[in-house]
Amino acid sequence: xxxATAKPPLTERLEPYIAIIGPMVMILAIxxxxxxxxxxxxFRATNLNLILLDAALYMxxxxxxxxxxxxxxxxxxxxxxxxxxxxxxxxxxxxYGFSVYVAVPIAIMLGALMGLLNGLIITRFNVxxxxxxxxxxxxxxxxxxxxxxxxxxxxxxxxLTDMGRGQIPGxxxxxxxxxTATMIAGYILLTRTxxxxxxxxxxxxxxxxxxxxxxxxxxxxxxxxxxGACAALGGVMLxxxxxxxxxxxxxxxxxxxxxxxxxGGTSLFGGRASMLGSFAGVLLLSMMIxxxxxxxxxxxxxxxxxxxxxxxSVALYAWMQKKDRDGAGGWLAGLGTPDGQKMLRFSAAxxxxxxxxxxxxxxxxxxPNPSG
Amino acid sequence: xxxxxVKMRGITKRFGxxxxxxxxxxxxxxxxxxxxxxxNGAGKSTLIKVLTGVYQPTEGEIFLDGQKVDFxxxxxxxxxxxxxxxxxxxxxxxxxxxxxMFLGNELTKTxxxxxxxxxxxxxxxxxxxxMDRLGVTLKSLDAPTESLxxxxxxxxxxxxxVYHEGLRVLVMDEPTAALxxxxxxxxxxxxxxxxxxxxxxILISHSLDDVFEVSDRIHVQRRGQCxxxxxxxxxxxxxxxxxxxxxxxxx
Numbered sequence: 028x029x030x031a032t033a034k035p036p037l038t039e040r041l042e043p044y045i046a047i048i049g050p051m052v053m054i055l056a057i058x059x060x061x062x063x064x065x066x067x068x069x070f071r072a073t074n075l076n077l078i079l080l081d082a083a084l085y086m087x088x089x090x091x092x093x094x095x096x097x098x099x100x101x102x103x104x105x106x107x108x109x110x111x112x113x114x115x116x117x118x119x120x121x122x123y124g125f126s127v128y129v130a131v132p133i134a135i136m137l138g139a140l141m142g143l144l145n146g147l148i149i150t151r152f153n154v155x156x157x158x159x160x161x162x163x164x165x166x167x168x169x170x171x172x173x174x175x176x177x178x179x180x181x182x183x184x185x186x187l188t189d190m191g192r193g194q195i196p197g198x199x200x201x202x203x204x205x206x207t208a209t210m211i212a213g214y215i216l217l218t219r220t221x222x223x224x225x226x227x228x229x230x231x232x233x234x235x236x237x238x239x240x241x242x243x244x245x246x247x248x249x250x251x252x253x254x255g256a257c258a259a260l261g262g263v264m265l266x267x268x269x270x271x272x273x274x275x276x277x278x279x280x281x282x283x284x285x286x287x288x289x290x291g292g293t294s295l296f297g298g299r300a301s302m303l304g305s306f307a308g309v310l311l312l313s314m315m316i317x318x319x320x321x322x323x324x325x326x327x328x329x330x331x332x333x334x335x336x337x338x339x340s341v342a343l344y345a346w347m348q349k350k351d352r353d354g355a356g357g358w359l360a361g362l363g364t365p366d367g368q369k370m371l372r373f374s375a376a377x378x379x380x381x382x383x384x385x386x387x388x389x390x391x392x393x394x395p396n397p398s399g
Numbered sequence: 400x401x402x403x404x405v406k407m408r409g410i411t412k413r414f415g416x417x418x419x420x421x422x423x424x425x426x427x428x429x430x431x432x433x434x435x436x437x438x439n440g441a442g443k444s445t446l447i448k449v450l451t452g453v454y455q456p457t458e459g460e461i462f463l464d465g466q467k468v469d470f471x472x473x474x475x476x477x478x479x480x481x482x483x484x485x486x487x488x489x490x491x492x493x494x495x496x497x498x499x500m501f502l503g504n505e506l507t508k509t510x511x512x513x514x515x516x517x518x519x520x521x522x523x524x525x526x527x528x529x530m531d532r533l534g535v536t537l538k539s540l541d542a543p544t545e546s547l548x549x550x551x552x553x554x555x556x557x558x559x560x561v562y563h564e565g566l567r568v569l570v571m572d573e574p575t576a577a578l579x580x581x582x583x584x585x586x587x588x589x590x591x592x593x594x595x596x597x598x599x600x601i602l603i604s605h606s607l608d609d610v611f612e613v614s615d616r617i618h619v620q621r622r623g624q625c626x627x628x629x630x631x632x633x634x635x636x637x638x639x640x641x642x643x644x645x646x647x648x649x650x
Contacts, residue, residue: 235489239503298493
């Protein structure tokens with residue numbers, strides 16, 4: 028031990044703030060980079076508004092997903108729940124003449140019911156969270172397609188478009204207010220209520236939670252209901268934002284929201300929750316995607332960038348949270364070990380085969396034959 | 400000696416065809432440490448699980464304060480003042496000590512008619528119980544429990560048990576198994592403290608050193624039966640070891 032015992036090492040002292048430092052550093056990096064590359068277009072008020080508008084859509088879902096992930100669950104059905112509840116609401120308004128003030132709460136309740144179904148499937152039938160919600164994603168998406176076919180339902184009352192893209196003059200957009208409010212509510216829920224406390228306890232140590240008399244399955248169901256309701260709210264906001272909804276809407280809600288939560292430092296292994304981190308994670312992803320657009324990088328690179336951000340931030344947390352760092356000696360040190368050597372040879376062999384195949388292909392290549 | 404605080408009489412527990420406990424008697428007194436020793440599979444854990452209501456005995460009776468009791472669940476045993484601290488401690492490591500101490504039993508205050516967790520009061524209560532009852536000060540009450548040492552985590556688990564005002568019998572299952580020498584010494588001191596407060600402490604341990612240092616009486620289990628009860632001060636490691644492995648093998 029070389030470091031003084033009076034002061035714990037820096038990484039240990041930073042640990043409580045780890046969740047918020049990660050996304051903050053990356054947000055700062057984007058700000059600095061864009062400050063150099065495209066300051067005029069990126070920092071324009073209208074563009075910042077755009078970033079917030081985009082982020083707001085994901086805030087309610089990220090809030091709810093934080094709870095689900097904290098208790099070692101995952102919800103892969105929020106995109107479909109958003110689309111299906113949005114479409115059901117649209118039908119109620121357009122075809123059955125329901126008042127929008129009733130249709131919106133109905134949509135959210137429908138989402139809550141779908142979440143309840145998810146939760147019951149997971150807890151009563153012992154279907155693993157991943158499989159259960161993935162399968163229900165197909166079910167909800169299927170219903171949306173059956174109901175709406177290829178139809179695009181559009182042009183909704185002002186109340187709905189206000190929820191999705193309304194602006195308070197001289198202030199922030201209305202969806203930003205909604206999103207921030209749900210985030211604050213989520214923070215209070217997490218730190219000040221039985222539900223939040225038990226969510227962390229269950230994720231941290233399910234056996235201990237059970238032993239202290241906590242109703243583990245009931246609280247799991249609560250989390251999925253919250254997730255379903257927030258997904259429906261996301262669907263409502265999306266409908267309002269686009270002033271249209273169709274069965275294939277919201278295809279990448281799942282991964283975007285999970286990415287935001289994980290980037291924000293909530294652990295996929297349960298027990299570690301950060302609402303502030305999820306908020307920062309949502310902002311980070313929206314800022315990054317906006318930056319790519321501002322830089323006129325092709326849309327399809329967004330997927331690459333999102334993946335890289337997720338992997339690097341999760342790796343960063345894993346590294347910072349590793350308790351026993353001595354003896355490991357950095358991630359390159361593993362190359363020297365016999366097992367590392369084997370891995371290296373294995374990777375080299377894979378690459379070699381690929382290169383050989385490419386060479387063979389190039390050698391025998393005929394004239395290009397365009398498809399179509 | 401006065402009447403025992405808790406008495407188990409003729410306890411038999413069968414799991415299908417396997418007899419884990421056969422006609423075991425046990426008595427524990429207030430203000431005393433009773434050690435239960437025995438080899439693996441001797442029935443120590445089953446015995447305390449019957450006592451703490453986790454298992455129900457196939458035959459036999461349990462008396463608390465001379466009154467017959469039947470525990471249908473662990474929660475019922477806790478309510479009557481019998482609790483256990485397990486080797487795994489059953490702590491949620493990501494929560495702070497106060498949250499762990501009150502887990503499943505949180506203190507709340509009402510804000511606009513809604514119950515809200517009273518984190519401040521739980522924190523001060525935790526500090527008080529740790530200090531007054533166990534004489535322990537944690538290095539930090541805000542950090543997650545996982546950042547505490549093994550001994551301190553154990554103190555939190557014990558604090559959770561003793562916070563219940565009605566606690567009279569505390570079972571400790573292998574409390575020192577995962578601890579270093581210094582922490583072991585501290586835990587043994589903690590056991591003395593609890594004994595001095597009038598609790599009946601039942602200690603399950605593989606370490607005869609610990610048992611001889613802290614216990615008043617020793618109950619030896621072998622193959623599901625009680626094969627000996629000795630007063631610690633009048634016995635020695637050799638004798639107890641002989642009882643544990645069986646006289647014929649030891650001879």
